[in-house]
Amino acid sequence: MHSDIDAIQASLAEQSYIADRPTATALGLARALERPLLVEGPAGVGKTEIAKAMAQLLETELIRLQCYEGLDTAAAIYEWNYQRQLLHIRLTEESSRSLEARETEIFSHDFLLERPLLKAVLAKRSAVLLIDEIDRTDEAFEAFLLELLSDWQLTIPELGTLTAAHPPLTILTSNRTRELSDALRRRCLYLWIDYPSFDKELEILRARVPAAGEALTRQVTAFVQLLRRLPLEKTPGVAESLDWISALVVLDADSLGEEVVTASAGVILKHVEDQGRFRSKWLTVLLEAVSGPEGWREQVWLERAWQQLASKI
Amino acid sequence: MGPYARALDANLLTFGRLLRSQGLLVSAFEVGLGARALAVVDLSDPEAVHLGLRTVFAKSPLEQRRFDRLFERFWSGDLASGTESPFDELQARIPNSPQPQGLSVLDWSQGRESEERVDTMGYSPAEVIAGQDFAGVETGQVETLKRLVARLGRKLATRLSRRHRLSQRRGQQLDFRRTLRHSLAHGGEPLELFRRRRRREKTRLAFLFDVSGSMMIYSQFLLQLAYAFVQQRALGRTEVFGFATDLYRLTDTLRLLGVEDAIGAARMAMPGRSGGTKIGTSLARFLERYGAALDPSTVTIIASDGWDTGDLEVLERAMRSLKRRSAQVIWLNPLAGSPGYRPSAAGMKTVLPFVDVFAPAHNLDSLRALEGHL
Numbered sequence: 005m006h007s008d009i010d011a012i013q014a015s016l017a018e019q020s021y022i023a024d025r026p027t028a029t030a031l032g033l034a035r036a037l038e039r040p041l042l043v044e045g046p047a048g049v050g051k052t053e054i055a056k057a058m059a060q061l062l063e064t065e066l067i068r069l070q071c072y073e074g075l076d077t078a079a080a081i082y083e084w085n086y087q088r089q090l091l092h093i094r095l096t097e098e099s100s101r102s103l104e105a106r107e108t109e110i111f112s113h114d115f116l117l118e119r120p121l122l123k124a125v126l127a128k129r130s131a132v133l134l135i136d137e138i139d140r141t142d143e144a145f146e147a148f149l150l151e152l153l154s155d156w157q158l159t160i161p162e163l164g165t166l167t168a169a170h171p172p173l174t175i176l177t178s179n180r181t182r183e184l185s186d187a188l189r190r191r192c193l194y195l196w197i198d199y200p201s202f203d204k205e206l207e208i209l210r211a212r213v214p215a216a217g218e219a220l221t222r223q224v225t226a227f228v229q230l231l232r233r234l235p236l237e238k239t240p241g242v243a244e245s246l247d248w249i250s251a252l253v254v255l256d257a258d259s260l261g262e263e264v265v266t267a268s269a270g271v272i273l274k275h276v277e278d279q280g281r282f283r284s285k286w287l288t289v290l291l292e293a294v295s296g297p298e299g300w301r302e303q304v305w306l307e308r309a310w311q312q313l314a315s316k317i
Numbered sequence: 318m319g320p321y322a323r324a325l326d327a328n329l330l331t332f333g334r335l336l337r338s339q340g341l342l343v344s345a346f347e348v349g350l351g352a353r354a355l356a357v358v359d360l361s362d363p364e365a366v367h368l369g370l371r372t373v374f375a376k377s378p379l380e381q382r383r384f385d386r387l388f389e390r391f392w393s394g395d396l397a398s399g400t401e402s403p404f405d406e407l408q409a410r411i412p413n414s415p416q417p418q419g420l421s422v423l424d425w426s427q428g429r430e431s432e433e434r435v436d437t438m439g440y441s442p443a444e445v446i447a448g449q450d451f452a453g454v455e456t457g458q459v460e461t462l463k464r465l466v467a468r469l470g471r472k473l474a475t476r477l478s479r480r481h482r483l484s485q486r487r488g489q490q491l492d493f494r495r496t497l498r499h500s501l502a503h504g505g506e507p508l509e510l511f512r513r514r515r516r517r518e519k520t521r522l523a524f525l526f527d528v529s530g531s532m533m534i535y536s537q538f539l540l541q542l543a544y545a546f547v548q549q550r551a552l553g554r555t556e557v558f559g560f561a562t563d564l565y566r567l568t569d570t571l572r573l574l575g576v577e578d579a580i581g582a583a584r585m586a587m588p589g590r591s592g593g594t595k596i597g598t599s600l601a602r603f604l605e606r607y608g609a610a611l612d613p614s615t616v617t618i619i620a621s622d623g624w625d626t627g628d629l630e631v632l633e634r635a636m637r638s639l640k641r642r643s644a645q646v647i648w649l650n651p652l653a654g655s656p657g658y659r660p661s662a663a664g665m666k667t668v669l670p671f672v673d674v675f676a677p678a679h680n681l682d683s684l685r686a687l688e689g690h691l
Contacts, residue, residue, distance in 0.1 A: 008357065009357070009358065009359075009365070025364065025365075025368055026368050026371075026372075029358065029365065029368040029369055029372055030368075030372045032357060032358075033354050033357060033358075033369060033372050033373070036353075036354075036357040037350060037353050037354060037357070037373075039350070042376070044377075044378075084493070084494060084497070086493035086494075086497055089497055090497065090500075090507075093500070093501070103501065106501075107501055142554075179609060180606070180607075181607060181608075181609035181610045182554070182556070182607070182610055183566070183568070183569060186342055189342065189376040189377070190342050190346075190347070190376070192376075193372045193373060194372060194375060194376045194377070194381075195372065196377075196378050196381060235601075235631075237604075237634075237638060277634065277637075277638075
């Protein structure tokens with residue numbers, strides 16, 4: 005069965021999602037053991053992408069619940085379609101049916117608006133359920149979720165208890181803005197995704213933006229890898245390096261130069277202070293570091309370049 | 318189940334117990350899950366086994382690092398030989414096995430108290446005199462402190478929520494569910510309209526306090542204050558951190574236990590805190606790790622004497638960012654309680670432009686006075 009894990013890694017690569025072994029292992033186990041997977045890591049490292057790629061791979065529906073503070077059951081589970089209910093009451097006003105019968109009618113499936121969690125429970129085949137940024141909800145919702153994740157049952161007072169016939173593959177993501185409860189952690193398998201290594205990032209950029217060409221892709225990877233080691237207010241993730249290299253392609257750049265980097269810096273650095281210090285202190289040395297003749301080879305090069313860079317700053 | 322599989326299970330059980338003894342959340346249930354994971358991964362590949370078990374057993378980056386270390390030690394020897402795992406021997410070979418926790422926490426914290434006093438004597442006699450107030454705060458007075466903090470909390474909450482209340486009137490929504498249910502009684506005519514108010518955003522609080530050498534004598538008081546902050550209900554989400562050269566999140570530690578155990582455990586959670594202070598670095602780390610928890614309704618309270626042995630530029634940057642991202646920044650400086658105090662420490666001068674309220678906090682009275690400032 006372990007071929008599953010290798011298969012997942014290979015098929016994800018076909019979806020242009022570069023999964024390393026820990027990621028593939030975690031996804032394989034989440035499927036095999038039917039446990040939810042909690043994915044943590046800094047912003048922009050591709051946590052959400054995992055769920056999308058998995059849904060494509062399994063050729064199933066992706067159901068997404070974006071969490072925010074104050075998320076309530078009406079937005080997460082279900083809501084009645086009030087307009088339709090009102091209309092229905094009007095239309096049946098003259099009918100001879102009893103009040104009870106009419107009440108039963110308007111509280112039936114036809115008048116139910118399925119929100120993500122109910123959708124996942126009612127799915128005809130196992131879907132991928134993405135519960136995004138779970139750390140943004142409050143403890144009360146987390147406790148509710150804990151119950152749902154253990155028995156896949158939902159209770160709607162008017163309809164009774166619904167049980168999932170095909171529980172979804174569940175992926176929860178967290179940016180760690182607050183610590184999740186131990187109970188939730190225990191319920192889940194765990195995957196930590198960090199900023200990618202030089203090689204992994206290079207592979208990701210190659211796969212996702214092939215138009216950039218090898219030389220530029222290597223240079224951008226080297227540049228971003230070094231940039232991440234500087235004391236920034238907001239460290240750019242892979243999402244930023246992808247945006248950046250796409251922007252460079254649009255700008256028709258085939259290598260990094262002062263002009264084009266200055267013009268596009270807003271794509272990787274999204275903080276005014278970072279941009280200021282980038283322009284005044286780091287831009288020149290960074291460019292120098294990634295444009296040397298033997299430049300941007302790989303991890304070994306990166307360590308050496310970093311040491312040189314650190315001595316100049 | 319073949320003999321090999323059985324040996325594997327026994328080893329897994331032992332390994333699970335080892336992990337638990339090292340503070341990981343592992344029970345019989347996780348071990349069962351681990352056994353199922355081993356059925357899925359390629360047993361001939363050590364890396365696959367390692368990653369598979371880690372996915373099941375380690376639930377944070379810290380636990381993953383711990384797991385990596387223990388996995389290496391455990392499986393390199395014992396599994397291959399197939400002999401029974403000498404658990405005790407293994408325990409002995411692993412450095413820093415923590416002592417069984419529980420009773421010892423309190424003994425430890427009380428035992429330390431006197432040593433700390435001695436340490437600080439040598440540091441600065443003037444401060445010790447100024448700090449006598451704190452030594453007097455007994456655990457019994459935590460209740461008073463809690464009441465006081467609750468009052469402070471309510472005050473902060475009402476003062477800062479005025480804006481929310483205005484926007485609530487506009488944002489008021491019809492509660493369709495109730496309106497409709499009640500309309501059935503009138504033949505579907507919605508005679509009574511029910512309204513729903515948006516859930517009120519409570520003011521949040523972030524409390525960061527200095528536990529470095531120069532603040533040692535205040536540490537008991539500040540820990541009690543932190544405990545009171547975490548326990549109060551007037552404000553929304555409250556996060557509490559101690560810092561010296563590093564940052565320690567204490568929210569859960571202080572929330573889940575009784576006051577004495579909580580304070581003891583919090584002390585245990587902050588090793589090596591008697592060195593210098595890197596306020597700037599600690600605040601920067603706070604912003605980086607937990608910064609997303611700040612929002613325009615968060616009040617940030619920092620308790621420190623402002624003696625920063627780190628880079629002042631880092632401190633300034635962190636303070637500017639803090640100021641911008643919270644509703645209000647309050648700085649409590651215990652030294653400000655001594656007569657004739659001027660904020661002359663370079664660190665203190667750096668932070669003052671970014672501080673909304675600067676107040677002494679060396680005893681209960683000064684906290685009561687703070688209530689008036691708000």
